[in-house]
Amino acid sequence: MPSSTMPELSTKPYLIRAIYEWCADSSFTPYLNVKVDQHTRVPLEYVKNGEIVLSMSQQATRNLTIGNELIQFSARFNGVSREITVPIYAVQSVFARENGRGVFFQPEAVPERAIIQTQAPAVTPNLQSVSLTSAPPPLSQVQNSLAEPDPETPSPDKPKAPPRGKLRIIK
Numbered sequence: 001m002p003s004s005t006m007p008e009l010s011t012k013p014y015l016i017r018a019i020y021e022w023c024a025d026s027s028f029t030p031y032l033n034v035k036v037d038q039h040t041r042v043p044l045e046y047v048k049n050g051e052i053v054l055s056m057s058q059q060a061t062r063n064l065t066i067g068n069e070l071i072q073f074s075a076r077f078n079g080v081s082r083e084i085t086v087p088i089y090a091v092q093s094v095f096a097r098e099n100g101r102g103v104f105f106q107p108e109a110v111p112e113r114a115i116i117q118t119q120a121p122a123v124t125p126n127l128q129s130v131s132l133t134s135a136p137p138p139l140s141q142v143q144n145s146l147a148e149p150d151p152e153t154p155s156p157d158k159p160k161a162p163p164r165g166k167l168r169i170i171k
Helices: 012-025 113-119 139-146
Strands: 030-035 051-055 063-067 070-077 079-085 090-096 102-104
Touching: 012 030, 012 063, 012 079, 012 090
Parallel strands: none
Antiparallel strands: 030 051, 030 090, 063 070, 070 079, 090 102
């Protein structure tokens, strides 16, 4: 019995992966119909009526990943390699080009988490005041501060790496 605190997983990414595999096994070309919005990264010059149809075949894509939240891959458009990112909620259908068979989905609203993930956090710069009237530090102090840190001494915000040249086996 599923936990009441855990959100229910969507079947949509699983169905997309299943149709993709069925197309590959059947020597069909898997196509993806996508509703384009501000969270979708596709070549906008190929978008028509707010939609784009993309080939997901092994010949047309590189580094294809069909995750539970995003579909990502590289593809060539007019000879230029482009990075494609499609949120799962934006997928309207996945189908075989040769016969049109596949799965067609009901339109979905943009999930809250997509809005939250795309909003960049406010960055507050860390500024320090510098007195222009004080004397510069001695040259020896500047040279010491420019020296490379001792690799055996871990920095406070970075974990100590294993010494160079030694194999570290983790079991």
